Amino acid sequence: MVSLISPSSSFCNIHLRESRFFSTPLVPTHNNSIIKFQNKCNSQNHRFKTVRCKVITTNPSLTAPPSSITKEPHKYFDQVIITVRAGDGGHGALLNTPNEATTTTTASKNEKKDKMKTKKRSSLKRDFDGSLILPSGGHGGDVVIYADEFKDTLLEFHNKNRFSAKRGGNVDSKGSVLNSMLRDGLAAPTLRIPVPVGTVVKSKRGKMLADLAQPGDEFLVARGGQGGISLLQTPQHKKKKLMALTSNVMRDDSDKVLVHGQPGEEAKLELILRVVADVGLVGLPNAGKSTLLAAITLAKPDIADYPFTTLMPNLGRLGGDPSLGAGMYSSEATLADLPGLIEGAHLGKGLGRNFLRHLRRTRVLVHVVDAATENPVNDYRTVREELRMYNPEYLERPYVVVLNKIDLPGAKDRLQSLTEEILRIGNDGASSELKPSSEDQPRLLPDDGDKKERKLEDYPRPLSVVGVSVLKGIRINEMLKGIRAALRECSDSNSLSVAP
Numbered sequence: 001m002v003s004l005i006s007p008s009s010s011f012c013n014i015h016l017r018e019s020r021f022f023s024t025p026l027v028p029t030h031n032n033s034i035i036k037f038q039n040k041c042n043s044q045n046h047r048f049k050t051v052r053c054k055v056i057t058t059n060p061s062l063t064a065p066p067s068s069i070t071k072e073p074h075k076y077f078d079q080v081i082i083t084v085r086a087g088d089g090g091h092g093a094l095l096n097t098p099n100e101a102t103t104t105t106t107a108s109k110n111e112k113k114d115k116m117k118t119k120k121r122s123s124l125k126r127d128f129d130g131s132l133i134l135p136s137g138g139h140g141g142d143v144v145i146y147a148d149e150f151k152d153t154l155l156e157f158h159n160k161n162r163f164s165a166k167r168g169g170n171v172d173s174k175g176s177v178l179n180s181m182l183r184d185g186l187a188a189p190t191l192r193i194p195v196p197v198g199t200v201v202k203s204k205r206g207k208m209l210a211d212l213a214q215p216g217d218e219f220l221v222a223r224g225g226q227g228g229i230s231l232l233q234t235p236q237h238k239k240k241k242l243m244a245l246t247s248n249v250m251r252d253d254s255d256k257v258l259v260h261g262q263p264g265e266e267a268k269l270e271l272i273l274r275v276v277a278d279v280g281l282v283g284l285p286n287a288g289k290s291t292l293l294a295a296i297t298l299a300k301p302d303i304a305d306y307p308f309t310t311l312m313p314n315l316g317r318l319g320g321d322p323s324l325g326a327g328m329y330s331s332e333a334t335l336a337d338l339p340g341l342i343e344g345a346h347l348g349k350g351l352g353r354n355f356l357r358h359l360r361r362t363r364v365l366v367h368v369v370d371a372a373t374e375n376p377v378n379d380y381r382t383v384r385e386e387l388r389m390y391n392p393e394y395l396e397r398p399y400v401v402v403l404n405k406i407d408l409p410g411a412k413d414r415l416q417s418l419t420e421e422i423l424r425i426g427n428d429g430a431s432s433e434l435k436p437s438s439e440d441q442p443r444l445l446p447d448d449g450d451k452k453e454r455k456l457e458d459y460p461r462p463l464s465v466v467g468v469s470v471l472k473g474i475r476i477n478e479m480l481k482g483i484r485a486a487l488r489e490c491s492d493s494n495s496l497s498v499a500p
C-alpha cells in the first residue's frame with residue numbers, strides 16, 4: 001500500500017505501509033509520474049515509514065496502457081481498423097514541338113537547321129502507326145496486404161493505422177520541348193503491408209475482401225493513380241493535326257484531357273486475425289492449456305497461476321509425424337492455445353466470442369480439464385456447452401479430453417471414474433460436419449433450431465480421455481497418441497481442408 005501525502009512540484013512524501021515495498025524501485029502513480037525512492041528504510045519491522053521521493057513526469061503512453069486496452073485487451077491483438085491510401089499518379093507535361101521552340105529564328109537559320117529538325121523529329125519516339133509517343137507521369141504506388149509468417153499479432157497497427165504509398169514521378173519537362181530524351185515519370189513502388197497468416201481483410205462495411213490463410217497470400221487493397229499524359233502545345237491551326245498524331249491522349253468522364261495524375265484509391269479496412277491451427281486447446285482458465293502447449297511444442301506461452309494469463313492465442317508445432325498427410329498439411333500439426341473460456345463466453349463474457357471464433361479453423365479440439373477441481377466433469381460440460389451455444393458445429397469435430405494435473409492429491413484417485421463419466425457424455429455417431437464454417441458469425445444452419453435443442457449427449461463423445469500431468473510430464477506420450485489419432489481421423493474422413 002503506497003499513498004501520496006503531500007506532492008510538491010518535484011518532491012513528495014510517500015507513506016509506506018509494508019517494508020517489502022522498499023525493494024520496489026519504481027512505483028507508477030495515477031498522474032503518470034514515476035516515483036523514485038531516495039531513501040531506504042533501515043528497519044524491516046517498521047510498518048509505517050515516510051520517505052521523500054523525486055517525482056519524474058514520464059511519457060503517458062509508456063506508463064499506462066490506453067483505457068480501452070485495459071477494458072478489452074483481446075481486441076488489440078486480433079482486430080484493427082486501418083486506412084490505406086495508394087499513391088497519386090505523377091503529372092504529365094505540356095510540351096512544345098521542337099519546331100515551335102525554334103519559330104523565332106531567322107530564315108537563314110531555319111535553312112541551316114532544317115536538317116537538324118528532320119533528324120530530331122526522326123529521333124522522337126513513335127508508335128507503330130507513326131503517331132508520337134509522349135511521356136506520361138509515373139503510376140502511383142499500389143497498396144498490397146500480404147500474409148507474413150513472421151507476424152503474430154495485429155498489435156502494431158494500433159500504433160500506426162494509416163498507410164500511404166508514394167506518388168508516381170512527374171514527367172521531367174525542364175525545357176518544355178518534346179525531345180527524345182524525355183522519359184516517363186517513375187512508377188512508385190508498391191507499398192506492401194505484412195499481416196499475420198490467418199488475417200481476414202474486410203471493407204469498412206463488413207464485406208469480406210480477402211482471407212490471407214497461407215503465407216505469401218496477398219491482396220491489392222488500393223490501386224495507385226494512373227500517371228497523367230503529356231500534351232503538345234501547338235498553335236490553334238496545327239492543333240487538330242498534331243492531336244490526331246498522338247495516340248495516348250486520355251480523357252476523363254468530363255472530357256478533360258488527363259495531364260494531371262489520377263488520385264490513388266483510399267480505403268478504410270478492418271483486419272481480423274483468425275488463428276489457423278490444426279488443433280485448438282480449449283478449457284476453463286487455469287486448466288493448464290499453456291503449460292500443455294509448452295510441454296509438447298517449442299512455444300513459450302505465458303504461464304501463471306491466475307486466470308486469463310493467455311490473452312491471445314499462442315501457437316506451437318507438434319513434432320513431425322509424416323503419417324499426418326504431407327501435401328495437404330505439413331507433417332507437423334499446429335496447436336493453438338486459446339484463452340480460457342468461462343460460462344457465458346458465447347455471449348462475450350470473459351474474453352468470450354473473440355476467441356471462440358479462433359476455433360473456426362481448427363480441425364481437432366483438445367479439451368483440457370483440471371482434474372483437481374471440485375467438479376471437473378461440470379467444468380468440462382461448461383466448456384462444451386459454451387462451444388455448442390456459439391457454434392454447434394464445433395461439437396461435431398473430433399476431440400480428445402485431457403484430464404490434467406493428476407499429480408495433485410485426489411485427482412489421480414478419481415481418474416477412472418472421471419474418465420468413465422466423461423465418456424458417457426455423447427454418442428458414437430460419426431462426425432457429420434468436420435469442415436469448419438467459413439462464416440464470421442456463428443453458423444445458423446437451416447436446422448439450427450434443432451441443433452440448439454440438442455444436448456451434449458447428442459453429439460459425438462471424445463475419441464479418447466487421457467489423464468496427464470503436463471507439468472510433471474506424466475503420460476504425455478499417451479496424450480500425444482490421442483491427439484495424433486484424432487488428426488488421423490480427420491485425414492481419413494477426407495474433410496480436412498481448412499476453411500479458405
Ligand SMILES: Nc1nc2c(ncn2[C@@H]2O[C@H](COP(=O)(O)OP(=O)(O)OP(=O)(O)O)[C@@H](O)[C@H]2O)c(=O)[nH]1
Pocket residue numbers: 283284285286287288289290291292302303304305306307308309310311338339340341404405406407408468469470471472
Ligand atoms: N500441479 C500441476 N499444476 C499444473 C499442471 N499444469 C499446469 N499447472 C499449473 O496451473 C496453472 C495454470 O496453468 P496455465 O497453463 O497458465 O493455464 P491456462 O489454462 O493456460 O490458463 P489461462 O491462460 O487462464 O487460460 C499454472 O500455475 C501451472 O503451473 C499440472 O499438470 N500439475
